[in-house]
Amino acid sequence: MTSLIKTTVLGFITFFFITSVHAQSLSEQDRAQIMALKKTALSSNLAYEIDESLTTEVGPRRVGTPGDKLGIDWAVAKMKQLGFDKVWTEDVTHYAWHRGTAEARILAPYPQKMVAIALGGSVGTPKTGLSAEVVEFADFAALKAAAPGSLDGKIAYVSYRMERKINGAGYGPAVRTRGAGPSVAASKGALALIIRSVGTDNNRIGHTGGLHYKDGIAKIPAAALSNPDADLLSNQIRRGKPVKVFLKLTAERRDDTPVITHNVIGEVTGRTHPDEYVVMGAHLDSWDVGTGAVDDGIGVSISLAAAHYIASLPERPKRTIRVILFAAEEVGLVGAEEYVRKHEDDMVNHIIGAEWDFGTGRIYEMTPGVGPSALNAIRELAGLLAPLGVSLSPKNTAKGQSDMSALGNKGMPAINFEPDGMAYFDYHHTENDTLDKVDAEALKQNTAVYVIYSYFAAQSGVDFRK
Amino acid sequence: MTSLIKTTVLGFITFFFITSVHAQSLSEQDRAQIMALKKTALSSNLAYEIDESLTTEVGPRRVGTPGDKLGIDWAVAKMKQLGFDKVWTEDVTHYAWHRGTAEARILAPYPQKMVAIALGGSVGTPKTGLSAEVVEFADFAALKAAAPGSLDGKIAYVSYRMERKINGAGYGPAVRTRGAGPSVAASKGALALIIRSVGTDNNRIGHTGGLHYKDGIAKIPAAALSNPDADLLSNQIRRGKPVKVFLKLTAERRDDTPVITHNVIGEVTGRTHPDEYVVMGAHLDSWDVGTGAVDDGIGVSISLAAAHYIASLPERPKRTIRVILFAAEEVGLVGAEEYVRKHEDDMVNHIIGAEWDFGTGRIYEMTPGVGPSALNAIRELAGLLAPLGVSLSPKNTAKGQSDMSALGNKGMPAINFEPDGMAYFDYHHTENDTLDKVDAEALKQNTAVYVIYSYFAAQSGVDFRK
Numbered sequence: 001m002t003s004l005i006k007t008t009v010l011g012f013i014t015f016f017f018i019t020s021v022h023a024q025s026l027s028e029q030d031r032a033q034i035m036a037l038k039k040t041a042l043s044s045n046l047a048y049e050i051d052e053s054l055t056t057e058v059g060p061r062r063v064g065t066p067g068d069k070l071g072i073d074w075a076v077a078k079m080k081q082l083g084f085d086k087v088w089t090e091d092v093t094h095y096a097w098h099r100g101t102a103e104a105r106i107l108a109p110y111p112q113k114m115v116a117i118a119l120g121g122s123v124g125t126p127k128t129g130l131s132a133e134v135v136e137f138a139d140f141a142a143l144k145a146a147a148p149g150s151l152d153g154k155i156a157y158v159s160y161r162m163e164r165k166i167n168g169a170g171y172g173p174a175v176r177t178r179g180a181g182p183s184v185a186a187s188k189g190a191l192a193l194i195i196r197s198v199g200t201d202n203n204r205i206g207h208t209g210g211l212h213y214k215d216g217i218a219k220i221p222a223a224a225l226s227n228p229d230a231d232l233l234s235n236q237i238r239r240g241k242p243v244k245v246f247l248k249l250t251a252e253r254r255d256d257t258p259v260i261t262h263n264v265i266g267e268v269t270g271r272t273h274p275d276e277y278v279v280m281g282a283h284l285d286s287w288d289v290g291t292g293a294v295d296d297g298i299g300v301s302i303s304l305a306a307a308h309y310i311a312s313l314p315e316r317p318k319r320t321i322r323v324i325l326f327a328a329e330e331v332g333l334v335g336a337e338e339y340v341r342k343h344e345d346d347m348v349n350h351i352i353g354a355e356w357d358f359g360t361g362r363i364y365e366m367t368p369g370v371g372p373s374a375l376n377a378i379r380e381l382a383g384l385l386a387p388l389g390v391s392l393s394p395k396n397t398a399k400g401q402s403d404m405s406a407l408g409n410k411g412m413p414a415i416n417f418e419p420d421g422m423a424y425f426d427y428h429h430t431e432n433d434t435l436d437k438v439d440a441e442a443l444k445q446n447t448a449v450y451v452i453y454s455y456f457a458a459q460s461g462v463d464f465r466k
Numbered sequence: 467m468t469s470l471i472k473t474t475v476l477g478f479i480t481f482f483f484i485t486s487v488h489a490q491s492l493s494e495q496d497r498a499q500i501m502a503l504k505k506t507a508l509s510s511n512l513a514y515e516i517d518e519s520l521t522t523e524v525g526p527r528r529v530g531t532p533g534d535k536l537g538i539d540w541a542v543a544k545m546k547q548l549g550f551d552k553v554w555t556e557d558v559t560h561y562a563w564h565r566g567t568a569e570a571r572i573l574a575p576y577p578q579k580m581v582a583i584a585l586g587g588s589v590g591t592p593k594t595g596l597s598a599e600v601v602e603f604a605d606f607a608a609l610k611a612a613a614p615g616s617l618d619g620k621i622a623y624v625s626y627r628m629e630r631k632i633n634g635a636g637y638g639p640a641v642r643t644r645g646a647g648p649s650v651a652a653s654k655g656a657l658a659l660i661i662r663s664v665g666t667d668n669n670r671i672g673h674t675g676g677l678h679y680k681d682g683i684a685k686i687p688a689a690a691l692s693n694p695d696a697d698l699l700s701n702q703i704r705r706g707k708p709v710k711v712f713l714k715l716t717a718e719r720r721d722d723t724p725v726i727t728h729n730v731i732g733e734v735t736g737r738t739h740p741d742e743y744v745v746m747g748a749h750l751d752s753w754d755v756g757t758g759a760v761d762d763g764i765g766v767s768i769s770l771a772a773a774h775y776i777a778s779l780p781e782r783p784k785r786t787i788r789v790i791l792f793a794a795e796e797v798g799l800v801g802a803e804e805y806v807r808k809h810e811d812d813m814v815n816h817i818i819g820a821e822w823d824f825g826t827g828r829i830y831e832m833t834p835g836v837g838p839s840a841l842n843a844i845r846e847l848a849g850l851l852a853p854l855g856v857s858l859s860p861k862n863t864a865k866g867q868s869d870m871s872a873l874g875n876k877g878m879p880a881i882n883f884e885p886d887g888m889a890y891f892d893y894h895h896t897e898n899d900t901l902d903k904v905d906a907e908a909l910k911q912n913t914a915v916y917v918i919y920s921y922f923a924a925q926s927g928v929d930f931r932k
Contacts, residue, residue: 056701059578112525112757115897203669204756204897228900232757235522235901290670291578291698431581431670434694435701 025377025460033313033459034384034452040309041448047305048440050078051298055291055435062288063094063328064259071284072262075300075325079266082304083311084323086269089262092327092338096257097121099288100250102206102223104194107131107244110236114229116194117206118251119178119222120287120331121213125192129248130155130221132191136237140176143184152189155245156181159234161227164200168358168421174198175209182222183214192247193222196230201426204228208287209429210331221249261285261327263335266304268311270320270458275346277322278457279353279412280306280450281336281404283329290433294424296402298438298446299356300325306450310458317458319351326403329357330429336403340410350412352457352464355404356446359428360439361420363390363449369398370413370464377462378415384452388445390417413464417449491843491926499779499925500850500918506775507914513771514906516544517764521757521901528754529560529794530725537750538728541766541791545732548770549777550789552735555728558793558804562723563587565754566716568672568689570660573597573710576702580695582660583672584717585644585688586753586797587679591658595714596621596687598657602703606642609650618655621711622647625700627693630666634824634887640664641675648688649680658713659688662696667892670694674753675895676797687715727751727793729801732770734777736786736924741812743788744923745819745878746772746916747802747870749795756899760890762868764904764912765822766791772916776924783924785817792869795823796895802869806876816878818923818930821870822912825894826905827886829856829915835864836879836930843928844881850918854911856883879930883915 026034054074061071072089079087097120104116132155137143139160146156158177163170177195185193197207206224213219225233237243264284270276282299286292303323310321327335340347352370366385368378375396382392398416400408408414419442427433457464492500520540527537538555545553563586570582598621603609605626612622624643629636643661651659663673672690679685691699703709730750736742748765752758769789776787793801806813818836832851834844841862848858864882866874874880885908893899923930 052701056698056705057576059576059698110523110525202898202900202902204671204900205669228898228902231902232522232525232900235518239522432668432694434668434670434698436668436694436697 047301050301075264082308084266086267096254098252103248109241115226120210124251156185156190186220197224264325268321271316272318276319281355284325289431293435319458336406357402359424365418367393371466373466374464513767516767541730548774550732552733562720564718569714575707581692585677590717622651622656663690730791734787737782738784742785747821750791755897759901785924802872823868825890831884833859837932839932840930
């Protein structure tokens with residue numbers, strides 16, 4: 001609380017300082033409009049209600065599943081219901097993958113069941129499963145350092161423990177094994193890879209997430225153990241006797257079978273500059289195990305709610321508000337890359353973009369990635385956001401988060417809004433990603449930030465590239 | 467911390483007041499011995515190591531399973547290894563039950579999978595499962611109030627939400643439905659009962675636990691939904707359309723097939739009064755889904771560690787320390803009742819008893835259940851425990867916790883040690899009952915309390931019945 005007050009006071013000081021020395025981008029009337037929008041966002045449950053609707057009426061939305069299709073229909077209908085002026089979908093193609101079931105057991109020295117989950121995209125084991133001795137590695141570097149052939153006939157096991165950090169910085173070092181580990185293990189001769197879950201919780205629930213097989217290397221099955229089961233396995237290994245594990249994944253990967261999904265795009269059309277887009281992004285797909293309430297139901301909900309508040313004003317802002325709900329993010333930003341391909345020619349009309357794909361929590365910082373002349377406008381925006389507890393990062397390096405990075409890498413200016421991510425990796429990519437994890441009060445702050453950002457960028461006419 | 471210091475200071479005051487007006491039960495030498503035992507307990511990881519051994523080398527120990535047998539062998543060996551003078555087992559009979567698998571899905575209006583678990587002892591559904599409309603009840607009283615026949619062909623669903631309380635007082639009101647609900651629902655015509663889990667967490671993991679079918683009423687299948695799934699089901703029901711659920715339990719209950727298990731009993735034999743028993747109890751069986759690290763691996767571990775510290779002294783205390791690791795507690799104190807039947811004639815030699823069966827946390831209170839003359843000795847003991855943060859309850863009503871209540875009800879004096887139970891029902895009876903949930907530091911305090919209690923009662927010669 002104390003630090004919030006400090007931040008707020010500092011914010012006001014910054015704000016008054018800025019406004020005294022620079023021309024403002026917004027008129028007093030626009031500024032009053034923003035205050036009214038903020039008040040609406042802070043007093044409404046709309047974003048939570050949208051997420052409740054998505055998770056109750058649709059549920060899991062993994063690319064290529066019936067839930068994915070249902071989610072797309074839901075999003076189109078919801079955008080229309082919320083007063084968007086235009087709503088359409090754009091095709092995205094991916095390949096088929098079936099999760100099946102995962103079974104893991106320690107066979108020796110002390111037989112016990114373990115909770116495991118297939119990594120996304122993993123091939124299955126032989127139909128009857130496989131049994132092999134386990135070799136433990138402390139981290140990805142240790143696995144990479146294993147001698148070729150040293151894992152022949154073995155199961156590689158990486159027990160690296162992800163660290164909990166407010167900005168999610170523990171994810172990078174941990175996720176390396178999930179993505180690249182299967183091919184590295186295969187290159188040493190391993191029959192399969194199992195990893196400690198990339199997650200910060202201690203639940204008997206595994207964390208899934210995409211893997212990336214390297215061309216020319218055998219595709220081996222890969223699964224994540226729940227963290228308590230990883231503890232158990234390491235405790236048995238520590239006793240010094242050979243540890244043998246049974247693993248059975250009935251997953252099926254069908255690289256040659258395309259599945260079609262869709263980006264869903266909705267616009268609140270600009271009054272004077274309809275072809276200039278202020279973008280809010282989120283991904284509509286989710287993993288198949290939870291209901292995707294957090295990842296990325298929250299991004300979907302706050303974007304839709306913020307756009308709805310603007311669509312409900314008597315007058316449209318100058319520029320268009322474009323909400324892009326990306327398909328197939330979880331399998332590698334596939335929808336975002338398709339969007340960029342399709343919109344290459346009008347990428348220059350994407351004035352600025354922000355994506356929310358980092359769970360539930362209050363936004364405490366914003367990092368811009370804009371041209372040097374636009375920094376004054378960013379400071380003006382920061383002044384408006386400071387009373388909400390959002391501080392301005394001294395960096396100007398943002399390329400857009402998650403899907404939005406595909407657009408950022410094509411030159412679109414971006415703002416990254418950073419929420420408190422301490423709890424995010426407790427639920428990330430698990431069955432536990434459900435509505436009860438959503439912080440309804442934080443959602444109001446998130447939506448207030450989004451509506452201020454988008455109205456500011458749409459109404460001010462600032463060129464964020466300059 | 468502040469309250470701990472206060473408690474400590476008050477403890478000292480109480481202690482000096484008591485010792486100044488009453489004869490002490492212990493000599494100065496005994497008192498010094500207790501201080502040394504406390505120091506040992508507070509500086510050793512033994513209890514944690516015992517629990518690590520039990521959960522790593524044995525794991526789940528549901529009555530009648532191979533793990534139950536392994537656990538009994540482990541306990542006998544561990545007691546011998548820890549220096550107990552006598553170790554033996556006593557037969558306990560129960561009936562066979564097979565958990566099988568649980569599958570639950572909402573079929574309409576919005577199809578979604580749910581996470582469910584069979585209640586312990588439940589019969590299975592028909593082999594192909596059953597599908598029926600769900601009728602929600604807010605609590606057990608509402609279910610009881612349903613008109614006979616009103617649930618014909620329906621699935622009854624009780625959505626009562628357990629409250630989190632430090633002393634576990636939220637359990638009673640919640641567990642009623644789990645125990646008696648199936649027969650009540652059946653008496654109204656229901657095909658099956660599903661309940662919100664009796665637990666305080668929000669994980670996609672169901673809480674199992676025993677049910678009790680009433681004679682003369684049809685046995686219907688009964689399962690617990692994980693709490694997030696109960697939210698989901700209630701959210702769909704709230705929309706006002708008929709909600710249809712599919713439930714399939716492959717559980718099998720075989721009332722006519724006996725299974726034999728064993729209470730495991732170990733003694734550190736008293737030097738002068740070997741036939742007077744100071745009892746520490748815990749249950750060795752667990753549910754089959756977690757490793758029983760908390761329930762009741764902690765009780766097992768602190769009892770064994772405390773007895774070991776006493777067995778390691780140069781001289782045995784006057785009375786015998788008897789550790790009873792009960793069988794078949796989870797299915798209704800079956801091992802404890804068998805113990806009482808078998809030991810009815812020498813129940814009078816059970817001087818006093820305490821059981822630990824309430825999770826992981828520091829002990830903050832002790833409640834005696836002793837004769838009025840013994841209260842002075844209890845206050846003396848409380849003075850010894852106060853520096854550990856344990857306060858003395860003004861009540862003198864304890865009958866022994868869990869299994870120990872079977873002995874308490876036969877006249878054995880008891881002490882209930884109350885640990886902080888805020889988190890206990892997050893893990894209770896779930897897959898999540900694993901070693902990582904054990905608070906290793908709290909375990910040292912718990913063991914210190916147990917060793918002080920048992921040495922005090924064994925060495926002081928107090929008659930706690932008077």
